[in-house]
Amino acid sequence: xxxxxxxxxxxxxxMFRDFxxxxxxxxxxxxxxxxxxxxxxxxxxxxxxxxxxxxxxxYGGSELDNLGYCFLMEEMAGACMSxxxxxxxxxxxxxxxxLREGTEAQKEKYLPDMAEGTKLGAFALTEPEAGSDAAxxxxxxxxxxxxxxxxxxxxxxxxxxIADIFIVFAKTDPQAGARGISAFIVEKSFxxxxxxxxxxxxxxxGVVCNPIYLEECRVPAENLxxxxxxxxxxxxRALDYARLGTAAMCLGLAEAALREGSRYATERSQFGxxxxxxxxxxxxxxxxxIKIEALRHLVEYTAWLADKGERFTKEAAMAKAFGGxxxxxxxxxxxxxxxxxxxxxxxxxxxxxxxxxxxxIIEGTTEIQRFIVAxxxxxxxxxxxxx
Amino acid sequence: MRVIVPIxxxxxxxxxxxxxxxxxxTLEEAELVINPTDRNALEEALVLKDKLGAKVTVISIGxxxxxxxxxxxxxCGADEGILLSDELLAKADFRGAALALAKAIQKLGDFxxxxxxxxxxDTCQGQLGPRLAAALDIPCVNDVYRILEVSGGKARxxxxxxxxxxxxxxxxxxxxxxxPGANVPRLPHGARIMxxxxxxxxVWKASDLGLSEEDLRPGVExxxxxxxxxRVRGRVSxxxxxxxxxxxxxxxxxxxxx
Numbered sequence: 001x002x003x004x005x006x007x008x009x010x011x012x013x014x015m016f017r018d019f020x021x022x023x024x025x026x027x028x029x030x031x032x033x034x035x036x037x038x039x040x041x042x043x044x045x046x047x048x049x050x051x052x053x054x055x056x057x058x059y060g061g062s063e064l065d066n067l068g069y070c071f072l073m074e075e076m077a078g079a080c081m082s083x084x085x086x087x088x089x090x091x092x093x094x095x096x097x098x099l100r101e102g103t104e105a106q107k108e109k110y111l112p113d114m115a116e117g118t119k120l121g122a123f124a125l126t127e128p129e130a131g132s133d134a135a136x137x138x139x140x141x142x143x144x145x146x147x148x149x150x151x152x153x154x155x156x157x158x159x160x161x162i163a164d165i166f167i168v169f170a171k172t173d174p175q176a177g178a179r180g181i182s183a184f185i186v187e188k189s190f191x192x193x194x195x196x197x198x199x200x201x202x203x204x205x206g207v208v209c210n211p212i213y214l215e216e217c218r219v220p221a222e223n224l225x226x227x228x229x230x231x232x233x234x235x236x237r238a239l240d241y242a243r244l245g246t247a248a249m250c251l252g253l254a255e256a257a258l259r260e261g262s263r264y265a266t267e268r269s270q271f272g273x274x275x276x277x278x279x280x281x282x283x284x285x286x287x288x289x290i291k292i293e294a295l296r297h298l299v300e301y302t303a304w305l306a307d308k309g310e311r312f313t314k315e316a317a318m319a320k321a322f323g324g325x326x327x328x329x330x331x332x333x334x335x336x337x338x339x340x341x342x343x344x345x346x347x348x349x350x351x352x353x354x355x356x357x358x359x360x361i362i363e364g365t366t367e368i369q370r371f372i373v374a375x376x377x378x379x380x381x382x383x384x385x386x387x
Numbered sequence: 388m389r390v391i392v393p394i395x396x397x398x399x400x401x402x403x404x405x406x407x408x409x410x411x412x413t414l415e416e417a418e419l420v421i422n423p424t425d426r427n428a429l430e431e432a433l434v435l436k437d438k439l440g441a442k443v444t445v446i447s448i449g450x451x452x453x454x455x456x457x458x459x460x461x462x463c464g465a466d467e468g469i470l471l472s473d474e475l476l477a478k479a480d481f482r483g484a485a486l487a488l489a490k491a492i493q494k495l496g497d498f499x500x501x502x503x504x505x506x507x508x509d510t511c512q513g514q515l516g517p518r519l520a521a522a523l524d525i526p527c528v529n530d531v532y533r534i535l536e537v538s539g540g541k542a543r544x545x546x547x548x549x550x551x552x553x554x555x556x557x558x559x560x561x562x563x564x565x566x567p568g569a570n571v572p573r574l575p576h577g578a579r580i581m582x583x584x585x586x587x588x589x590v591w592k593a594s595d596l597g598l599s600e601e602d603l604r605p606g607v608e609x610x611x612x613x614x615x616x617x618r619v620r621g622r623v624s625x626x627x628x629x630x631x632x633x634x635x636x637x638x639x640x641x642x643x644x645x
Contacts, residue, residue, distance in 0.1 A: 007584055011459055014418075015574045022571075049577035062577030 028080035052115020060115030077252030082206025094121025181231035192217035203354030250323025261334030321369035324360030424504030462575030485518035
């Protein structure tokens with residue numbers, strides 16, 4: 001066993017860290033307080049090659065592998081969670097799904113623009129009546145000549161208000177359950193495509209999240225992603241990879257919380273000395289560090305499995321479940337370390353606390369992740385369980 | 388047009404720990420990075436590459452670990468990199484290092500500019516640029532904040548001068564020493580990072596440069612490190628301006644300062 005990183009990974013990581021500190025962190029509070037999408041940062045990210053980082057060079061990328069992608073997400077989330085999630089949905093969910101599932105023509109058409117940032121991506125699966133139960137979607141796609149006509153509503157589509165390219169899931173065979181779902185690449189400009197009012201969120205306030213309405217939206221048949229009926233599998237694969245990235249964001253955000261809390265504990269003086277000398281504070285800090293280190297190993301191990309081409313569904317679910325929970329725990333304790341100041345909007349930990357809450361919900365709740373883990377375990381005993 | 392950028396790998400000053408009580412400086416835990424001002428120098432060279440198509444050659448002295456910094460400079464956009472490395476070079480002092488770099492630059496052939504960082508953040512000596520210029524017998528402009536123009540065998544630059552800025556014209560080839568913070572250096576680009584270990588890096592030894600042990604014998608001997616004496620905290624006085632003025636005057640008189 002060898003935990004040494006390759007030189008390229010080390011260089012990537014330190015470049016991501018430098019970028020996060022110089023370009024992302026200084027704008028994090030404004031992004032949150034003014035609820036502004038981080039478009040300026042995205043422009044700089046495009047110049048730096050982040051927006052298509054995982055794509056092959058011919059599409060304007062740097063062929064970043066899963067471990068490298070985790071470093072990217074960890075560092076961005078540590079600086080600004082809203083920015084990290086905007087990038088993640090564009091690249092990790094939308095871009096990588098086209099890269100993984102698309103035809104050569106689809107990749108040539110969409111990926112270079114996505115890498116340059118002239119077009120941003122989004123991923124539309126969830127519906128008002130279909131969250132954790134993704135197979136229950138009601139959006140339908142009916143083939144008419146060389147077009148599909150899509151009708152239905154999608155909810156909580158991250159990036160919807162700023163994106164141009166949407167991966168949309170709809171039923172081509174409504175009777176066939178999960179096997180009746182197909183995936184499409186839908187452009188904002190297609191007739192019948194509408195973006196709804198931006199949602200107001202507890203945290204992640206720089207993230208633009210809207211419903212979308214497909215009113216007999218006309219999608220060229222060549223924009224079918226994969227084959228008809230493969231949509232559910234495509235979505236689940238996309239979510240396996242995305243959960244790994246989200247777990248890495250949990251890691252970065254938890255680390256940021258610990259940094260804030262530890263620094264504050266050494267600077268804040270009560271009873272004649274820094275509160276870091278109090279055992280209660282030490283326990284919070286130590287326990288946070290232990291959880292963070294455990295998460296780091298789980299994330300990096302899962303990325304290693306993914307990069308070797310092995311199955312990692314269970315590990316990604318574990319990392320996402322664990323990450324989503326510990327980031328809340330760490331953010332909560334580090335806010336407690338701050339006392340009253342932690343409840344003030346001027347303090348970074350207040351933003352981290354609100355942002356952290358989303359991470360055990362998005363891309364599959366903790367409960368769904370646990371189901372995935374349990375179902376994998378019981379399948380080893382020949383028992384198939386349903387949620 | 389060829390621009391040469393000598394870089395130095397140092398321990399990140401932000402990670403260096405000093406323990407004045409034990410008179411000890413711990414370097415090992417700090418990351419190895421490109422000297423920050425050398426990054427500014429590299430940035431100036433890369434701007435000339437973007438504008439004028441200059442070929443940028445990065446050159447450094449040190450052990451095998453320095454290769455990482457040269458490759459990082461390549462990932463930022465440099466065209467090639469050379470490492471000067473062997474046991475003799477490892478012992479060289481400022482004079483020896485400048486001599487070795489000068490020999491390596493001569494071995495490379497024609498060049499137009501050497502753009503160096505004005506100072507390394509670990510030693511703070513600022514000797515390399517002027518020494519290189521002396522060894523190669525070419526002009527040197529120190530404390531350069533901006534390169535305005537490079538054309539017709541000349542460079543026009545803005546340099547710091549006695550708390551003012553001065554516009555200077557210099558004939559090429561020349562050494563320009565870039566001031567700290569003169570620009571915001573770019574970060575290595577992802578696509579180049581992926582390929583940064585895909586090329587063969589030439590490693591030249593002292594013998595390749597025609598240098599002997601005698602040539603590189605250090606003229607300076609390091610006998611040890613000591614910390615400056617701890618600062619004595621000043622005295623804080625409170626009171627009306629008149630009383631304070633009287634107290635200050637008597638304090639200075641006692642010490643025969645006025």
